[in-house]
Amino acid sequence: MNQLSDTAAFSPLYKEVKRRLTGSIAAGEWRPGEALPSETRLAQGFNVSIGTLRKAIDELVAERIVVRHQGRGTFVATHSANRLLFHFFHIVPRGGDKQYPDTATLAFRRGRAEPAEAAKLQLAPGDPVLRVRNLLSLGGRPVILDDLVLPQRLFQDLSEKILTARDNTIYHLYQTRYGINVLRTSERLSATLADAQTAKLLGLKKGAPLLEIKRIAYTYHSAPVELRRSLVDTTGHEYFSDIGK
Protein backbone atom coordinates (compact mmCIF):
# COMPACT_ATOMS: atom_id res chain seq x y z
CA MET A 1 0.00 0.00 0.00
CA ASN A 2 3.06 2.18 0.06
CA GLN A 3 4.21 1.39 -3.44
CA LEU A 4 2.66 4.48 -4.98
CA SER A 5 4.77 7.58 -4.54
CA ASP A 6 3.04 10.93 -4.83
CA THR A 7 5.45 12.05 -7.55
CA ALA A 8 4.79 11.28 -11.18
CA ALA A 9 8.10 9.50 -11.90
CA PHE A 10 8.33 5.94 -10.63
CA SER A 11 11.07 4.98 -8.22
CA PRO A 12 11.51 2.32 -5.56
CA LEU A 13 10.19 3.14 -2.13
CA TYR A 14 13.61 2.94 -0.51
CA LYS A 15 14.94 5.55 -2.96
CA GLU A 16 12.15 7.88 -1.90
CA VAL A 17 13.03 7.27 1.76
CA LYS A 18 16.69 7.93 0.98
CA ARG A 19 15.80 11.15 -0.81
CA ARG A 20 13.79 12.41 2.16
CA LEU A 21 16.57 11.50 4.59
CA THR A 22 19.18 13.26 2.45
CA GLY A 23 16.89 16.27 2.23
CA SER A 24 16.47 16.43 6.00
CA ILE A 25 20.22 16.15 6.54
CA ALA A 26 20.98 18.78 3.89
CA ALA A 27 18.38 21.05 5.53
CA GLY A 28 20.12 20.66 8.86
CA GLU A 29 17.36 18.74 10.63
CA TRP A 30 20.13 16.62 12.15
CA ARG A 31 23.53 18.33 12.29
CA PRO A 32 26.80 16.57 11.47
CA GLY A 33 27.79 14.37 14.40
CA GLU A 34 24.22 14.09 15.69
CA ALA A 35 22.35 10.81 15.83
CA LEU A 36 19.39 10.08 13.59
CA PRO A 37 16.31 8.54 15.22
CA SER A 38 16.57 4.77 15.57
CA GLU A 39 15.81 2.59 12.58
CA THR A 40 12.61 1.34 14.19
CA ARG A 41 11.38 4.87 14.76
CA LEU A 42 12.37 6.08 11.28
CA ALA A 43 10.64 3.09 9.69
CA GLN A 44 7.48 3.87 11.62
CA GLY A 45 7.76 7.55 10.72
CA PHE A 46 8.04 6.81 7.01
CA ASN A 47 5.47 4.03 7.34
CA VAL A 48 7.78 1.45 5.71
CA SER A 49 9.23 -1.81 6.92
CA ILE A 50 12.53 -1.90 8.74
CA GLY A 51 14.11 -3.71 5.77
CA THR A 52 13.20 -0.92 3.37
CA LEU A 53 14.44 1.74 5.78
CA ARG A 54 17.72 -0.14 6.19
CA LYS A 55 18.20 -0.37 2.43
CA ALA A 56 17.89 3.43 2.22
CA ILE A 57 20.43 3.90 5.00
CA ASP A 58 22.75 1.33 3.40
CA GLU A 59 23.12 3.66 0.43
CA LEU A 60 23.68 6.72 2.63
CA VAL A 61 26.44 4.78 4.38
CA ALA A 62 27.98 3.83 1.02
CA GLU A 63 27.99 7.52 0.06
CA ARG A 64 29.49 8.42 3.44
CA ILE A 65 26.61 10.71 4.29
CA VAL A 66 25.94 8.84 7.56
CA VAL A 67 27.90 6.44 9.75
CA ARG A 68 26.45 3.48 11.65
CA HIS A 69 27.69 2.37 15.07
CA GLN A 70 26.30 -0.91 16.27
CA GLY A 71 24.66 -0.53 19.66
CA ARG A 72 24.85 3.29 19.57
CA GLY A 73 22.98 4.56 16.57
CA THR A 74 23.35 6.16 13.14
CA PHE A 75 25.09 9.53 12.89
CA VAL A 76 25.47 12.25 10.28
CA ALA A 77 29.06 12.02 8.97
CA THR A 78 31.55 14.66 10.08
CA HIS A 79 34.84 15.92 8.69
CA SER A 80 37.04 14.66 11.45
CA ALA A 81 40.75 15.16 10.95
CA ASN A 82 41.06 11.46 10.26
CA ARG A 83 38.40 11.47 7.61
CA LEU A 84 40.17 14.28 5.79
CA LEU A 85 43.50 12.54 6.07
CA PHE A 86 42.21 9.26 4.72
CA HIS A 87 39.63 10.43 2.27
CA PHE A 88 40.40 13.80 0.68
CA PHE A 89 44.11 14.33 1.29
CA HIS A 90 46.16 12.26 -1.13
CA ILE A 91 49.75 13.37 -0.59
CA VAL A 92 51.96 10.90 1.28
CA PRO A 93 55.70 10.76 1.95
CA ARG A 94 57.56 8.39 -0.35
CA GLY A 95 57.78 5.17 1.62
CA GLY A 96 56.52 6.72 4.83
CA ASP A 97 53.31 7.11 6.80
CA LYS A 98 50.70 9.76 6.26
CA GLN A 99 51.08 12.95 8.23
CA TYR A 100 48.96 16.04 8.85
CA PRO A 101 49.91 19.19 6.93
CA ASP A 102 50.56 22.55 8.58
CA THR A 103 48.76 25.34 6.75
CA ALA A 104 49.88 28.95 6.32
CA THR A 105 47.49 31.38 4.62
CA LEU A 106 49.49 33.60 2.26
CA ALA A 107 46.63 35.58 0.74
CA PHE A 108 42.92 36.23 1.17
CA ARG A 109 41.13 38.35 -1.43
CA ARG A 110 37.66 39.06 -2.75
CA GLY A 111 37.21 38.97 -6.49
CA ARG A 112 34.93 38.03 -9.35
CA ALA A 113 34.54 34.68 -11.08
CA GLU A 114 36.33 34.23 -14.40
CA PRO A 115 34.11 32.57 -17.05
CA ALA A 116 35.88 29.19 -16.70
CA GLU A 117 35.61 29.32 -12.91
CA ALA A 118 31.97 30.36 -13.04
CA ALA A 119 31.14 27.39 -15.25
CA LYS A 120 32.75 24.94 -12.87
CA LEU A 121 31.12 26.50 -9.79
CA GLN A 122 27.75 26.90 -11.51
CA LEU A 123 27.88 30.67 -11.08
CA ALA A 124 27.46 33.54 -13.52
CA PRO A 125 30.70 35.13 -14.78
CA GLY A 126 31.55 38.09 -12.57
CA ASP A 127 29.77 36.71 -9.49
CA PRO A 128 31.66 37.50 -6.28
CA VAL A 129 34.15 34.89 -5.12
CA LEU A 130 36.77 34.54 -2.41
CA ARG A 131 40.36 33.70 -3.37
CA VAL A 132 42.61 32.03 -0.84
CA ARG A 133 46.24 31.01 -1.17
CA ASN A 134 47.61 28.47 1.30
CA LEU A 135 51.07 27.00 1.70
CA LEU A 136 51.03 23.50 3.21
CA SER A 137 54.04 22.03 4.94
CA LEU A 138 54.76 18.40 5.74
CA GLY A 139 57.48 17.48 8.16
CA GLY A 140 58.40 21.17 8.48
CA ARG A 141 59.08 21.70 4.77
CA PRO A 142 56.74 23.46 2.28
CA VAL A 143 55.34 20.91 -0.16
CA ILE A 144 51.98 22.12 -1.51
CA LEU A 145 50.79 25.50 -2.78
CA ASP A 146 46.97 25.70 -2.83
CA ASP A 147 44.84 28.30 -4.58
CA LEU A 148 41.15 28.14 -3.67
CA VAL A 149 38.17 29.83 -5.28
CA LEU A 150 34.96 29.90 -3.20
CA PRO A 151 31.53 31.30 -4.08
CA GLN A 152 31.04 34.33 -1.81
CA ARG A 153 27.35 33.48 -1.52
CA LEU A 154 28.05 30.19 0.31
CA PHE A 155 30.63 31.63 2.72
CA GLN A 156 28.93 34.87 3.74
CA ASP A 157 31.05 36.11 6.61
CA LEU A 158 34.29 34.27 5.87
CA SER A 159 37.28 36.48 6.60
CA GLU A 160 41.02 35.95 6.77
CA LYS A 161 40.74 36.04 10.54
CA ILE A 162 38.11 33.32 10.69
CA LEU A 163 40.03 31.23 8.18
CA THR A 164 43.32 31.36 10.03
CA ALA A 165 41.77 31.03 13.49
CA ARG A 166 40.36 27.57 12.75
CA ASP A 167 41.74 24.73 14.82
CA ASN A 168 40.81 21.98 12.37
CA THR A 169 40.72 21.25 8.64
CA ILE A 170 39.23 23.74 6.21
CA TYR A 171 36.51 21.23 5.25
CA HIS A 172 35.60 21.02 8.92
CA LEU A 173 35.23 24.81 8.93
CA TYR A 174 32.99 24.66 5.84
CA GLN A 175 30.86 22.11 7.66
CA THR A 176 30.57 23.63 11.10
CA ARG A 177 30.34 27.31 10.23
CA TYR A 178 28.61 27.23 6.85
CA GLY A 179 26.76 23.92 6.92
CA ILE A 180 28.58 22.80 3.79
CA ASN A 181 29.51 19.14 3.80
CA VAL A 182 32.07 18.18 1.15
CA LEU A 183 31.19 14.65 0.02
CA ARG A 184 32.86 14.16 -3.32
CA THR A 185 35.76 15.58 -5.30
CA SER A 186 36.75 15.40 -8.95
CA GLU A 187 40.40 15.90 -9.73
CA ARG A 188 42.54 16.37 -12.84
CA LEU A 189 46.30 15.88 -12.55
CA SER A 190 49.16 16.90 -14.80
CA ALA A 191 52.88 17.63 -14.69
CA THR A 192 54.21 21.15 -15.04
CA LEU A 193 57.31 23.25 -14.30
CA ALA A 194 57.73 25.66 -11.41
CA ASP A 195 57.67 29.35 -12.28
CA ALA A 196 59.93 31.74 -10.37
CA GLN A 197 57.36 32.70 -7.72
CA THR A 198 56.18 29.16 -7.01
CA ALA A 199 59.75 27.88 -6.90
CA LYS A 200 60.61 30.47 -4.28
CA LEU A 201 57.61 29.60 -2.11
CA LEU A 202 58.35 25.87 -2.25
CA GLY A 203 62.11 26.27 -1.87
CA LEU A 204 62.88 24.90 -5.34
CA LYS A 205 64.70 26.05 -8.43
CA LYS A 206 62.72 27.59 -11.26
CA GLY A 207 61.86 24.86 -13.77
CA ALA A 208 61.62 22.08 -11.17
CA PRO A 209 58.89 19.52 -11.99
CA LEU A 210 55.61 19.97 -10.08
CA LEU A 211 52.42 17.95 -9.87
CA GLU A 212 49.41 20.12 -10.65
CA ILE A 213 46.02 19.05 -9.23
CA LYS A 214 42.82 20.80 -10.21
CA ARG A 215 39.94 19.88 -7.91
CA ILE A 216 36.23 20.57 -7.82
CA ALA A 217 34.61 19.73 -4.46
CA TYR A 218 30.91 18.87 -4.30
CA THR A 219 28.29 18.66 -1.55
CA TYR A 220 24.82 17.04 -1.54
CA HIS A 221 23.13 16.76 -4.93
CA SER A 222 26.52 17.27 -6.65
CA ALA A 223 26.47 21.01 -6.04
CA PRO A 224 30.02 22.44 -6.50
CA VAL A 225 31.30 24.42 -3.51
CA GLU A 226 35.04 24.86 -4.01
CA LEU A 227 37.60 25.14 -6.79
CA ARG A 228 41.17 24.29 -5.90
CA ARG A 229 44.47 24.22 -7.76
CA SER A 230 47.37 22.56 -5.98
CA LEU A 231 51.02 22.56 -6.98
CA VAL A 232 52.93 19.77 -5.29
CA ASP A 233 56.66 19.24 -4.94
CA THR A 234 56.91 15.48 -5.45
CA THR A 235 60.58 15.22 -4.57
CA GLY A 236 59.81 13.59 -1.25
CA HIS A 237 56.07 12.96 -1.56
CA GLU A 238 53.59 11.25 -3.90
CA TYR A 239 49.90 11.38 -4.76
CA PHE A 240 48.12 8.11 -4.13
CA SER A 241 44.96 6.70 -5.65
CA ASP A 242 43.37 3.33 -4.92
CA ILE A 243 40.78 2.11 -7.41
CA GLY A 244 38.29 -0.66 -6.71
CA LYS A 245 37.29 -2.62 -3.61
Added chain:
Amino acid sequence: MNQLSDTAAFSPLYKEVKRRLTGSIAAGEWRPGEALPSETRLAQGFNVSIGTLRKAIDELVAERIVVRHQGRGTFVATHSANRLLFHFFHIVPRGGDKQYPDTATLAFRRGRAEPAEAAKLQLAPGDPVLRVRNLLSLGGRPVILDDLVLPQRLFQDLSEKILTARDNTIYHLYQTRYGINVLRTSERLSATLADAQTAKLLGLKKGAPLLEIKRIAYTYHSAPVELRRSLVDTTGHEYFSDIGK
Protein backbone atom coordinates in the same frame (compact mmCIF):
# COMPACT_ATOMS: atom_id res chain seq x y z
CA MET B 1 20.15 -23.78 12.17
CA ASN B 2 22.76 -22.53 9.73
CA GLN B 3 24.31 -20.02 12.06
CA LEU B 4 27.17 -22.26 13.06
CA SER B 5 29.95 -22.27 10.52
CA ASP B 6 32.32 -25.20 10.54
CA THR B 7 35.33 -22.90 10.92
CA ALA B 8 36.49 -21.75 14.32
CA ALA B 9 36.36 -18.01 13.65
CA PHE B 10 32.90 -16.46 13.76
CA SER B 11 31.57 -14.63 10.77
CA PRO B 12 28.14 -13.85 9.40
CA LEU B 13 26.57 -16.48 7.22
CA TYR B 14 26.43 -14.21 4.17
CA LYS B 15 30.19 -13.62 4.43
CA GLU B 16 30.73 -17.35 4.34
CA VAL B 17 28.49 -17.62 1.28
CA LYS B 18 30.37 -14.76 -0.35
CA ARG B 19 33.69 -16.45 0.39
CA ARG B 20 32.56 -19.68 -1.22
CA LEU B 21 31.23 -17.87 -4.27
CA THR B 22 34.49 -15.91 -4.67
CA GLY B 23 36.41 -19.15 -4.29
CA SER B 24 34.37 -20.85 -7.00
CA ILE B 25 34.82 -17.91 -9.35
CA ALA B 26 38.56 -17.69 -8.64
CA ALA B 27 38.80 -21.45 -9.25
CA GLY B 28 37.13 -21.01 -12.63
CA GLU B 29 33.92 -22.89 -11.82
CA TRP B 30 32.11 -20.15 -13.76
CA ARG B 31 34.29 -18.32 -16.29
CA PRO B 32 34.18 -14.55 -16.84
CA GLY B 33 31.10 -13.68 -18.85
CA GLU B 34 29.26 -16.84 -17.81
CA ALA B 35 26.08 -16.77 -15.76
CA LEU B 36 25.94 -18.01 -12.19
CA PRO B 37 23.02 -20.26 -11.23
CA SER B 38 19.89 -18.31 -10.34
CA GLU B 39 19.58 -16.80 -6.89
CA THR B 40 16.88 -19.29 -5.95
CA ARG B 41 19.07 -22.23 -6.92
CA LEU B 42 22.17 -20.82 -5.21
CA ALA B 43 20.21 -20.18 -2.02
CA GLN B 44 18.95 -23.76 -2.04
CA GLY B 45 22.46 -25.03 -2.77
CA PHE B 46 23.95 -23.16 0.17
CA ASN B 47 20.90 -23.93 2.28
CA VAL B 48 20.35 -20.26 3.15
CA SER B 49 17.46 -17.90 2.57
CA ILE B 50 17.25 -15.87 -0.60
CA GLY B 51 17.84 -12.70 1.43
CA THR B 52 21.14 -13.97 2.79
CA LEU B 53 22.26 -15.13 -0.65
CA ARG B 54 21.40 -11.73 -2.09
CA LYS B 55 23.39 -9.93 0.57
CA ALA B 56 26.45 -11.98 -0.39
CA ILE B 57 25.97 -11.16 -4.07
CA ASP B 58 25.39 -7.48 -3.21
CA GLU B 59 28.96 -7.32 -1.96
CA LEU B 60 30.34 -9.14 -4.99
CA VAL B 61 28.56 -6.58 -7.16
CA ALA B 62 30.03 -3.71 -5.11
CA GLU B 63 33.49 -5.21 -5.66
CA ARG B 64 32.76 -5.61 -9.37
CA ILE B 65 33.38 -9.35 -9.24
CA VAL B 66 29.95 -10.08 -10.72
CA VAL B 67 27.34 -8.09 -12.62
CA ARG B 68 23.56 -8.45 -12.29
CA HIS B 69 21.13 -8.09 -15.19
CA GLN B 70 17.50 -8.01 -14.22
CA GLY B 71 15.54 -10.70 -16.03
CA ARG B 72 18.69 -12.36 -17.41
CA GLY B 73 20.87 -13.47 -14.53
CA THR B 74 24.10 -12.75 -12.64
CA PHE B 75 27.37 -12.93 -14.58
CA VAL B 76 31.05 -13.07 -13.72
CA ALA B 77 32.50 -9.64 -14.59
CA THR B 78 34.63 -9.33 -17.72
CA HIS B 79 37.24 -6.83 -18.88
CA SER B 80 35.29 -5.39 -21.74
CA ALA B 81 36.92 -2.51 -23.58
CA ASN B 82 34.43 -0.19 -21.93
CA ARG B 83 35.21 -1.40 -18.46
CA LEU B 84 38.89 -0.76 -19.02
CA LEU B 85 38.21 2.66 -20.46
CA PHE B 86 36.01 3.73 -17.60
CA HIS B 87 37.62 1.94 -14.71
CA PHE B 88 41.37 1.44 -15.07
CA PHE B 89 42.41 3.92 -17.74
CA HIS B 90 42.58 7.44 -16.32
CA ILE B 91 44.11 9.55 -19.08
CA VAL B 92 41.72 11.89 -20.86
CA PRO B 93 42.20 14.71 -23.36
CA ARG B 94 42.03 18.18 -21.81
CA GLY B 95 38.48 19.28 -22.33
CA GLY B 96 37.62 16.38 -24.62
CA ASP B 97 36.03 12.96 -24.48
CA LYS B 98 37.74 9.73 -23.55
CA GLN B 99 39.31 7.78 -26.34
CA TYR B 100 40.87 4.33 -26.74
CA PRO B 101 44.66 4.17 -26.89
CA ASP B 102 46.61 2.45 -29.67
CA THR B 103 49.37 0.26 -28.25
CA ALA B 104 52.77 -0.51 -29.79
CA THR B 105 55.00 -3.02 -28.02
CA LEU B 106 58.59 -1.71 -28.07
CA ALA B 107 60.26 -4.44 -26.03
CA PHE B 108 59.59 -7.86 -24.55
CA ARG B 109 62.25 -9.43 -22.34
CA ARG B 110 62.63 -12.09 -19.66
CA GLY B 111 64.50 -11.11 -16.52
CA ARG B 112 64.72 -11.48 -12.76
CA ALA B 113 62.90 -9.51 -10.08
CA GLU B 114 64.81 -6.71 -8.36
CA PRO B 115 64.36 -6.72 -4.57
CA ALA B 116 61.95 -3.76 -4.64
CA GLU B 117 59.90 -5.35 -7.41
CA ALA B 118 59.86 -8.71 -5.67
CA ALA B 119 58.49 -7.15 -2.50
CA LYS B 120 55.64 -5.47 -4.37
CA LEU B 121 54.79 -8.61 -6.36
CA GLN B 122 55.18 -10.91 -3.34
CA LEU B 123 57.98 -12.82 -5.04
CA ALA B 124 61.49 -13.73 -3.94
CA PRO B 125 64.27 -11.50 -5.30
CA GLY B 126 65.64 -13.06 -8.47
CA ASP B 127 62.40 -14.86 -9.37
CA PRO B 128 61.77 -14.88 -13.12
CA VAL B 129 59.69 -12.01 -14.48
CA LEU B 130 58.60 -10.68 -17.86
CA ARG B 131 59.39 -7.08 -18.81
CA VAL B 132 57.26 -5.34 -21.40
CA ARG B 133 57.57 -1.82 -22.78
CA ASN B 134 54.54 -0.33 -24.54
CA LEU B 135 54.04 3.02 -26.24
CA LEU B 136 50.43 4.19 -26.16
CA SER B 137 49.09 6.74 -28.61
CA LEU B 138 45.96 8.85 -28.37
CA GLY B 139 44.60 10.63 -31.39
CA GLY B 140 47.59 9.41 -33.40
CA ARG B 141 50.23 10.98 -31.14
CA PRO B 142 52.39 9.10 -28.59
CA VAL B 143 51.35 10.11 -25.06
CA ILE B 144 52.17 7.29 -22.61
CA LEU B 145 55.23 5.10 -22.16
CA ASP B 146 54.44 1.98 -20.10
CA ASP B 147 56.93 -0.41 -18.49
CA LEU B 148 55.35 -3.59 -17.10
CA VAL B 149 56.80 -6.25 -14.82
CA LEU B 150 54.88 -9.54 -14.67
CA PRO B 151 55.58 -12.66 -12.59
CA GLN B 152 56.63 -15.34 -15.10
CA ARG B 153 54.83 -17.96 -13.00
CA LEU B 154 51.40 -16.40 -13.64
CA PHE B 155 51.90 -15.92 -17.39
CA GLN B 156 53.46 -19.23 -18.37
CA ASP B 157 53.43 -19.16 -22.15
CA LEU B 158 53.21 -15.41 -22.73
CA SER B 159 55.36 -14.37 -25.69
CA GLU B 160 55.79 -11.17 -27.66
CA LYS B 161 53.74 -12.77 -30.43
CA ILE B 162 50.81 -13.58 -28.16
CA LEU B 163 51.02 -10.13 -26.59
CA THR B 164 50.96 -8.20 -29.84
CA ALA B 165 48.41 -10.48 -31.52
CA ARG B 166 45.71 -9.62 -28.97
CA ASP B 167 42.68 -7.82 -30.34
CA ASN B 168 41.58 -6.35 -27.03
CA THR B 169 43.01 -4.78 -23.87
CA ILE B 170 45.93 -6.34 -22.06
CA TYR B 171 43.76 -6.94 -18.98
CA HIS B 172 41.35 -8.83 -21.21
CA LEU B 173 44.28 -11.01 -22.30
CA TYR B 174 45.24 -11.64 -18.68
CA GLN B 175 41.70 -12.69 -18.01
CA THR B 176 40.93 -14.89 -21.00
CA ARG B 177 44.29 -16.59 -21.50
CA TYR B 178 45.62 -16.76 -17.94
CA GLY B 179 42.47 -16.62 -15.82
CA ILE B 180 43.76 -13.53 -14.05
CA ASN B 181 41.09 -10.97 -13.30
CA VAL B 182 42.43 -7.53 -12.35
CA LEU B 183 40.01 -6.10 -9.79
CA ARG B 184 41.87 -3.35 -8.01
CA THR B 185 44.84 -1.06 -8.57
CA SER B 186 46.93 1.07 -6.28
CA GLU B 187 48.71 4.02 -7.87
CA ARG B 188 51.34 6.57 -6.82
CA LEU B 189 51.76 9.70 -8.93
CA SER B 190 54.55 12.24 -9.12
CA ALA B 191 56.06 14.78 -11.51
CA THR B 192 59.38 14.22 -13.19
CA LEU B 193 61.45 15.39 -16.17
CA ALA B 194 61.90 13.52 -19.44
CA ASP B 195 65.30 11.92 -20.03
CA ALA B 196 66.72 11.89 -23.55
CA GLN B 197 65.38 8.46 -24.51
CA THR B 198 61.86 9.02 -23.16
CA ALA B 199 61.70 12.47 -24.74
CA LYS B 200 62.55 10.98 -28.12
CA LEU B 201 59.89 8.27 -27.83
CA LEU B 202 57.19 10.76 -26.84
CA GLY B 203 58.28 13.41 -29.31
CA LEU B 204 59.31 15.91 -26.63
CA LYS B 205 62.39 17.86 -25.67
CA LYS B 206 64.64 16.48 -22.95
CA GLY B 207 63.62 18.01 -19.62
CA ALA B 208 59.93 18.31 -20.50
CA PRO B 209 57.63 17.72 -17.50
CA LEU B 210 56.10 14.23 -17.31
CA LEU B 211 53.55 12.61 -15.04
CA GLU B 212 54.92 9.40 -13.54
CA ILE B 213 52.41 6.74 -12.41
CA LYS B 214 53.51 3.66 -10.50
CA ARG B 215 50.77 1.04 -10.34
CA ILE B 216 50.31 -2.29 -8.63
CA ALA B 217 47.40 -4.33 -10.01
CA TYR B 218 45.65 -6.91 -7.82
CA THR B 219 43.33 -9.84 -8.41
CA TYR B 220 41.14 -11.83 -5.96
CA HIS B 221 42.30 -11.84 -2.34
CA SER B 222 44.52 -8.81 -3.07
CA ALA B 223 47.17 -10.90 -4.79
CA PRO B 224 49.47 -8.63 -6.87
CA VAL B 225 49.75 -9.63 -10.53
CA GLU B 226 51.33 -6.69 -12.36
CA LEU B 227 53.73 -3.82 -11.73
CA ARG B 228 53.51 -0.86 -14.07
CA ARG B 229 55.32 2.43 -14.45
CA SER B 230 53.78 4.94 -16.82
CA LEU B 231 55.27 8.20 -18.06
CA VAL B 232 52.61 10.53 -19.44
CA ASP B 233 52.97 13.64 -21.56
CA THR B 234 50.32 15.88 -20.01
CA THR B 235 50.60 18.64 -22.61
CA GLY B 236 47.28 17.69 -24.15
CA HIS B 237 45.99 15.13 -21.64
CA GLU B 238 45.25 14.83 -17.92
CA TYR B 239 44.87 12.11 -15.28
CA PHE B 240 41.45 12.11 -13.66
CA SER B 241 40.35 10.82 -10.29
CA ASP B 242 36.86 10.97 -8.80
CA ILE B 243 36.57 10.37 -5.08
CA GLY B 244 33.35 9.54 -3.28
CA LYS B 245 29.77 8.76 -4.38
Added chain:
DNA sequence: AAGTGGTCTAGACCACCAT
Protein backbone atom coordinates in the same frame (compact mmCIF):
# COMPACT_ATOMS: atom_id res chain seq x y z
C1' DA C 1 4.46 -17.90 -20.40
C1' DA C 2 8.33 -18.98 -17.77
C1' DG C 3 12.38 -17.60 -15.47
C1' DT C 4 15.34 -14.07 -13.68
C1' DG C 5 16.64 -10.36 -10.58
C1' DG C 6 14.36 -6.20 -7.76
C1' DT C 7 11.41 -4.63 -4.06
C1' DC C 8 8.92 -4.96 0.18
C1' DT C 9 7.14 -6.95 4.24
C1' DA C 10 6.93 -8.82 9.26
C1' DG C 11 9.10 -10.80 12.59
C1' DA C 12 12.78 -13.42 15.21
C1' DC C 13 17.07 -13.44 17.30
C1' DC C 14 22.07 -11.90 17.94
C1' DA C 15 25.95 -8.61 19.05
C1' DC C 16 27.15 -4.50 20.97
C1' DC C 17 26.86 -0.30 23.89
C1' DA C 18 25.44 2.63 27.60
C1' DT C 19 23.65 2.80 32.17
Added chain:
DNA sequence: TGGTGGTCTAGACCACTTA
Protein backbone atom coordinates in the same frame (compact mmCIF):
# COMPACT_ATOMS: atom_id res chain seq x y z
C1' DT D 1 18.78 -4.01 31.53
C1' DG D 2 17.06 -1.68 27.65
C1' DG D 3 18.02 0.22 23.29
C1' DT D 4 20.66 0.17 19.09
C1' DG D 5 22.21 -1.70 14.78
C1' DG D 6 23.38 -6.54 12.43
C1' DT D 7 21.84 -10.95 10.69
C1' DC D 8 18.59 -14.23 8.94
C1' DT D 9 14.31 -16.06 7.51
C1' DA D 10 10.02 -17.05 4.46
C1' DG D 11 7.17 -15.49 1.40
C1' DA D 12 4.62 -12.18 -1.73
C1' DC D 13 4.59 -9.46 -5.63
C1' DC D 14 6.79 -6.48 -9.41
C1' DA D 15 9.79 -5.52 -13.58
C1' DC D 16 12.39 -7.22 -17.07
C1' DT D 17 14.16 -10.57 -20.58
C1' DT D 18 13.77 -14.40 -23.57
C1' DA D 19 11.48 -17.67 -26.15
